[in-house]
Amino acid sequence: MQLVLLWDLQELDLSISEFKLKIEEAPHLSGVEETNEKLDELKNELSEQEHRLAEDQKTLRQLEMKVQKIVDDWQELSGSLYSGKITNVKELEQMQRKLDLLAAEKQKLEDNIILLMESVEEQEMALKETETGVNKSEQEFQKKEGLLETNLNLFRKELSRLEIDRNRLAEDIEQKYLKRYEILAQKHQGRALAKVDDDICSGCRVFVSSGLRGHLYNPGAMVYCENCGRLLVKLDNQQ
Numbered sequence: 001m002q003l004v005l006l007w008d009l010q011e012l013d014l015s016i017s018e019f020k021l022k023i024e025e026a027p028h029l030s031g032v033e034e035t036n037e038k039l040d041e042l043k044n045e046l047s048e049q050e051h052r053l054a055e056d057q058k059t060l061r062q063l064e065m066k067v068q069k070i071v072d073d074w075q076e077l078s079g080s081l082y083s084g085k086i087t088n089v090k091e092l093e094q095m096q097r098k099l100d101l102l103a104a105e106k107q108k109l110e111d112n113i114i115l116l117m118e119s120v121e122e123q124e125m126a127l128k129e130t131e132t133g134v135n136k137s138e139q140e141f142q143k144k145e146g147l148l149e150t151n152l153n154l155f156r157k158e159l160s161r162l163e164i165d166r167n168r169l170a171e172d173i174e175q176k177y178l179k180r181y182e183i184l185a186q187k188h189q190g191r192a193l194a195k196v197d198d199d200i201c202s203g204c205r206v207f208v209s210s211g212l213r214g215h216l217y218n219p220g221a222m223v224y225c226e227n228c229g230r231l232l233v234k235l236d237n238q239q
């Protein structure tokens with residue numbers, strides 16, 4: 001009976017739509033996008049931290065070189081001061097003042113170095129933490145991506161099986177039924193046909209008139225619900 005086949009076709013088409021929707025929604029539901037965004041954010045943070053750290057390490061080296069230069073200057077000046085070659089008191093006093101200034105400058109630089117070293121140490125620790133976060137996020141991303149791929153493969157496999165069944169079934173249905181079905185399916189979100197349960201249209205829940213009900217048992221007739229316009233089908237052993 002054509003209407004029964006048409007009903008089965010509708011069931012298959014509804015399943016096909018369902019799987020197409022699943023395939024469409026799977027990437028979004030998988031959380032892959034969010035994990036990837038989080039990973040990108042962490043990678044950016046890591047690169048900023050690395051940049052800042054490299055800058056501070058460079059500054060640290062420069063400060064250490066300055067200190068070394070001061071130590072060299074101090075030793076040279078000190079050597080001259082105590083060589084006994086210079087006897088002019090004023091000149092000696094001037095040299096002593098310069099030595100004092102160098103010592104003060106050295107102290108200031110060393111204080112800065114200590115502060116910067118502490119900051120570098122903290123930054124190195126924060127960097128390690130971010131690295132751990134990046135690794136974790138990367139693993140999470142790969143795991144979710146793998147799961148998504150597995151699910152998509154399953155859905156695609158199921159979809160192609162349904163499509164094969166659907167096309168095979170459609171071959172057994174007359175064109176006039178198929179055309180009618182396609183027009184009605186567009187109108188009713190894929191539900192062109194409605195079963196009649198207890199004299200009620202399952203599509204709109206409205207009572208089917210006794211006049212129409214009589215036609216339902218005529219296998220060649222196409223009977224439409226007077227309320228919603230769906231093609232009515234009375235299935236045997238219907239539950």
Ligand SMILES: [Zn+2]
Pocket residue numbers: 194201202203204205206225226227228229230
């Ligand atoms: Zn109806």
